[in-house]
């Protein structure tokens with residue numbers, strides 16, 4: 510079906526001139542507040558009008574009743590208001606029809622366009638709001654959205670949308686889950702685990718008015734051999750690692766044999782997640798350096814005194830695995846790598862001794878415990894040829910950024926909301942492509958609409 514809509518844009522400018530910025534601002538206002546919603550409404554009504562003619566002529570319309578009936582009788586009209594990213598469209602009268610076979614009434618346009626019975630917004634608007642809410646406070650979103658899109662909504666509405674969405678649902682991709690034994694299947698992955706504390710809102714008052722409480726967020730993120738990242742989950746309800754392990758087991762998440770868990774020294778994490786990860790535990794080097802500071806601080810150290818030790822530790826840990834396949838690396842090179850690792854372990858002993866000499870007993874003990882796990886990735890590669898690179902800078906950045914944002918957002922949310930927000934953040938961060946794909950499918954963007962635009966000018970003075 511093709512139709513033209515002719516609209517008239519009246520432009521009045523001062524003969525003496527005007528600023529381009531004002532022109533742009535006025536155009537934005539006009540299109541956001543009037544042109545877009547009205548055009549949208551008009552297009553929907555044109556389609557509705559066409560269907561009405563078909564119904565009146567007893568011709569089929571692209572819609573059938575649940576009972577199988579394909580012809581309908583007119584049954585009045587219905588008004589409908591829907592919020593979209595280009596404004597709120599207020600359709601005064603949509604055709605309502607009745608199925609002569611079962612007596613059920615329908616509003617065909619809504620069903621054809623994929624608008625459900627109680628849906629008040631398009632999926633595109635939901636996507637936009639969720640992305641904004643995951644980035645900034647929802648009070649800020651309220652202002653942003655009103656300014657740029659003329660969807661005037663109370664921030665509590667956004668809050669409600671966030672709590673109701675199912676876009677936060679995280680499914681571990683199948684290619685990362687263990688296959689049947691003996692069958693060539695998914696390759697080992699690395700699983701990164703981290704936990705962080707934040708301030709969130711308690712349950713002791715209406716939303717946003719509870720007292721600040723200590724929030725607790727745990728994050729699991731996976732990375733394939735190819736380097737692509739996938740989300741595994743976030744937990745904001747004070748779940749223990751044991752409960753998280755149980756939940757993943759229930760969800761049948763078990764990673765391929767040879768997978769590696771990368772996390773800080775907290776023994777509970779490696780104990781509880783071993784059954785899921787199905788492989789070794791490796792101490793994350795980034796965590797090790799970060800936690801060294803914490804341990805020294807416990808012993809009375811400060812940032813400046815700690816930095817040289819951290820730098821030394823990082824230098825010792827910096828052993829790169831060869832980029833080539835295991836088979837292609839010569840025995841001499843493997844020997845050299847093994848020697849280098851031995852030397853690094855000796856340097857660790859030296860570092861531990863110096864840390865102890867500086868009076869940081871806790872930190873020294875911490876490094877001693879960490880030592881064997883730190884070089885696990887090299888030993889493992891030398892032994893099995895399975896690469897499990899140490900925490901890549903990408904993961905470091907992702908975890909750090911995720912933590913930073915979650916901490917900033919947590920003030921707005923109680924537990925349930927916090928869990929949703931952090932899951933959405935993790936999804937957007939870990940695999941933006943997957944996030945976009947999810948929405949493309951949900952929004953049904955499948956080349957069924959084409960628009961063109963032509964200008965006609967007429968000068969009147």
Ligand SMILES: [Zn+2]
Pocket residue numbers: 574575576577578608609610611612613
């Ligand atoms: Zn019917």
